[in-house]
Amino acid sequence: MNAYDVLVAAVKSELSKALSAAGFIGYSLGNEVTMPERGQCDLASSVAFKAARAAKKTPIEIAAQICSKMGKVRYVREVKAENGFINFYLDRSAFSAAVISEVLAKKSGITTSTSGNGEKVIIEYPSVNPNKPWHIGHLRNALIGDTVSNLYAACGYSVEREDYIDDMGLQVVENVWGVMNLRGMPAKKYDHWLGEMYVEVNRRMEDKEVKEQIGNLLTLIEQGDTYEAKFAREMAEQCVSAQRQTAYAYGIYHDVLIWESDIMRSRLLETALGKLAKTGVLHRESEGDYNGCTILDLKKAGKLPSSMQGLKGSVKVLVRSNGTAVYAAKDIAFHMWKFGMVDNPFRYRLSERQPNNVELYMTSADGEKREYGRVNVAVNIIDMKQAYEQNVVKLALSLAGKSDAPESMVHLAYNVVELEGGAFSGRKGTWVGYTADDLLSEGKARAERLVTERLKMSGSEKEGVICAVALAAIKFEMLHISPERKIVFSWGKALTFEGLSGPYCLYMHARAARILENADAAAGPTDCSQLATDEEFRLVKLIAKCGEIVEKARSEHRSNVLTDYAGLLAAAFSKFYERYSVIEAESEELKSARIALVQAFKYALGGSLSLLGIRPLDRM
RNA sequence: GGGCCUGUAGCGCAACUUGGAUAGCGCGUCUGGCUUCGGACCAGUAGGUUGCGGGUUCAAAUCCCGCCAGGCUCACCA
Secondary structure, eight states: OOHHHHHHHHHHHHHHHHHHHTTTOOOEEEETOHHHHSSEEEEEEEEHHHHHHHTSSSSHHHHHHHHHHHHOTTEEEEEETTEEEEEEEOOOOHHHHHHHHHHHHOSSSSSSOOTTOOOOOEOOOOOOTTTTTBBHHHHHHHHHHHHHHHHHHTTTTTEEEEEEESSSSSSHHHHHHHHHSSSSSSOOOOHHHHHHHHHHHHHTTHHHHHHHHHHHHHHHHHSSHHHHHHHHHHHHHHHHHHHHHHHHHHHHOEEEEEEHHHHHHHTTTHHHHHHHHTTOOOOEEGGGTTTTOOOGGGGOOOOOGGTTOHHHGGGGEEEOOSSSOOHHHHHHHHHHHEEEEOOOEEEEEEEEOTSSSSSEEEESSOOBOOOOOOOOOEEEEEGGGHEEEHHHHHHHHHTTOTTTTHHHEEEEEEEEEEEEBBSSOOTTTTTOOOOOOHHHHHHHHHHHHHHHOOOOOOOHHHHHHHHHHHHHHHHHHHSSSEEEEEOOOOOOOOOOOOOSHHHHHHHHHHHHHHHHHHHOOOOOOOEEEESSSSHHHHHHHHHHHHHHHHHHHHHHTOOHHHHHHHHHHHHHHHHHHHHOOOOTSSSHHHHHHHHHHHHHHHHHHHHHHHTTTTTOOOOO
C-alpha cells in the first residue's frame, strides 16, 4: 500500500467509526471518499447526504454530527463539515514527505500493485490482414493494445501479447492471384506493394474469368497442403514481415503470432467443434435454408443477452454446406485454445528477435512445443463492428463449459478512424496516403522543422528527438479519445505539438530533467515540510494518485484515463515551474525539498508516458 | 424491425460504468507576461437551456422511460 492508499483507507476506517458512534449503521464507504480534482479540500465524503435521508434530518446537521465524532487520522490536519460534505484537509508537509520519499525510494511513480497476482492475460492486437500496409485505423488498434498490455503488466499480470494473422481469407487469395498473374517484382515496401495490387485485383474481378480463377485458387489454398497454400503462406509471411517494420517504428511488439492456417492444419477447429457438439446446441441441417450447414442453434442456448437478440432465425452458421468453416467458428476454436479448454496443438518457430530484444515466435507447421495460451483473461482489441461476432464466441464458450466467459473474455471495442470522405476501403484503396508509415513520415517532417528552429543538436541525437516528438504527438492524440468514439482523421489534429499534447508532456519532462541536471545536488536528507504552497501540493497530490490511476485505466480498459492524468500532471508542473524557482530557492532546505519534488514528478510523468508507449525525453 | 455506439461552448475532447459542491481541458477569440531552472510556456477574458420531453432523488451531463438526429450491426464475408 502506498501513502495515498494508506490515507484513504485510514479516512474510511475512521469515518466508519464516526458513523457508528453517531448512530448510523450499515453505510458502505466504497466510493464515498474521493480526492476532488477541484475545490478547496483535499479529500471529501458525501456520506452525510445518505445518512440524512434515513435520519430525516438535514445533511448539514448530520455532517456536523459525524464530524464531531471523527478521531485523529494520519496525514489529516483538519476535518470540517461544509455544505453537508465532510471535508478533509491534509497536513501538507507530512503527506508530501511520505509521498515523495516513497516515489524516490522506488525510483518510480508507478504502483508496483500486485492486483493481478501473476494471473495470465492474453491481449490480441491489431490482427491486420496480411495483404496490405497498416493504415491509421489499424494503428489506433495497435496503440490501444500496446497501452493496455503495459497497464496489465504494471498491475502485476503476466501478459502475452498476441497477434492473429488471417492468412486464409479471400483478401489474401486475391493477392496470391495478383502476384501470380500481374506485375513482377515489388517496387516498394512489400505491404504497400501488395495493398496497391489488391486494389488492382479488385478492379479486374469484374471480369468473370478472373473471379472464377480466384475462386479455384481459394479452394486449392483451403486444402492446406498444396503448392498454392504454401505460396500463400510465404507471401503472407513476407507481408507480415513488412508490417512489422511499421510496428517497430511505432514501438509495438508481440510475443507470439497465431496463423489461421495453423489453426486449420492443427485440427484445432475439429476438436473445438467436437467439444461444442457435446452440448447439444450444434446441429447439422438436412433441409431448409441451411441445408448441409452445421449451425449453432441459439434457441437451445437459453436466455440470450440482449445484444444477441433479433437475428435471423436464431441460427448462426458455423460450417458452410461446402464444408468450410466461417470466421466465427475459427474464433471459437481459437478462444478455446486461449482459455486452455483444449490441448495446445500448435508448434512454434522463432520468427525474429525484435528491436526491444524480445523474441517473437509464430505458429508453424513444424517446430517446437511452447507454452502460450491457457490464460485467465483474454482481451481482444477489435473494431466495435464485430461486437456481434464476439458475442457469438462468448456464448459458444459459455455453452461449452466456460461459464465465466462473459467476464474473462473482454472485447475492447473501439470505433473506426475515418477520413472526411468516409471509412477506409481496402478494396478501393482510399488508405493510400494515410498509412501508419505515411503518418510517421509526416510527423517527423513537422517535428524536424520545430526542432531545427529551436535548438542546435547533433545528427543522431536530433534524429532521436524528432522521432520521439512525432511519436508522442501521434500516440497521445490517438489514445486520449475514448475508444467508443469515432475519430475523423486530419493531419492537424493527429500531429499537435502544443496545448495538452504528447509533446507538451515531453517538454515538461525535459524541463524537469534540466532542473535536476543544473541542480547538481545529490538529493540528500530532505525536509519536505518546506513544500506548502498550493502549486507544490497540487503536484504532490497528483503524484500520490498515480497508482490508483493506473489501476483504473487497466480495469476500465481506457487509455484516456492515463493520457488525462499525464496531461494534468504535466500542467501542474508547468504552473509550479512558472511560479517558483528550484535552483534559486530562498533557502537550501527549500531547494533540496523542491529538487526532491521535481524528481518525484519526473518519475510519475515518465512512468505514465512509458505506459502510453511514449518514450520520455531529457532533452528536446 | 431487434441490438450496439455517438450527440456536452465556434472546433476537438473530458467527466457518465460508481449521481454530489461553480460541467473541466485544449485549439481558436480578445488582453497581458521573457534581464528568469528551456516561451513547445504561463496569467487573465469571452463563449453552455449537456439533442428534446418526462420521471426518480435532498441532488441528474450521469440513473429510468419515451422521442429526435447520425453511424454501425443482425451473411453459407472476414
